[in-house]
Each structure stands twice: as C-alpha cells, then as structure tokens.
Amino acid sequence: xxxxxxxxxxxxxxxxxxxxxxxxxxxxxxxxxxxxxxxxxxxxxxxxxxxxxxxxxxxxxxxxxxxxxxxxxxx
Numbered sequence: 001x002x003x004x005x006x007x008x009x010x011x012x013x014x015x016x017x018x019x020x021x022x023x024x025x026x027x028x029x030x031x032x033x034x035x036x037x038x039x040x041x042x043x044x045x046x047x048x049x050x051x052x053x054x055x056x057x058x059x060x061x062x063x064x065x066x067x068x069x070x071x072x073x074x075x
Contacts, residue, residue, distance in 0.1 A: 001043075002033045004027045004031035004032060005028065006027060006028050009027075010024075012042075016042075017057070027042070030044045031043070031056060032045070034053060036061075036063075037064055039060060041059045042055065042057055043056065055068035
C-alpha cells in the first residue's frame with residue numbers, strides 16, 4: 001500500500017469523476033493506493049474499523065468489485 005501523492009499520481013487522479021473525494025487536497029490527506037489484479041485502487045482508512053480500507057471509487061476491473069466495501073453502499 002502506498003500513500004497517495006497528487007504530484008506523483010496526477011495521471012491517475014485525472015480519470016476520476018468530479019466530486020469532493022476526487023480533489024487533490026482530499027486525496028493527499030486521506031487516500032492510499034492498493035494494488036489489486038493489475039489495478040491501483042484508491043482506498044481510504046475506515047474511521048470505525050481502522051484495519052479496513054474501503055474503496056473511494058468503483059474499481060474499473062470487475063474482479064475487484066467483490067474485494068472492496070464502498071462507503072455509502074451498505075443496505
């Protein structure tokens with residue numbers, strides 16, 4: 001796992017949808033990059049469960065969809 005740095009990962013951040021969570025300031029503060037299935041998934045540390053890292057955005061690779069919990073998607 002690698003800490004997100006907007007200077008190094010500008011190319012990756014440019015493909016994100018527009019939202020508060022895609023701002024470089026927010027990503028630099030709270031995001032990490034987790035390599036899974038030949039993709040770098042942008043995750044953040046859960047406040048209530050500090051050993052879990054939910055994905056901020058839906059990964060492009062469908063194989064990664066089952067491996068990550070998305071905030072706000074719980075039923």
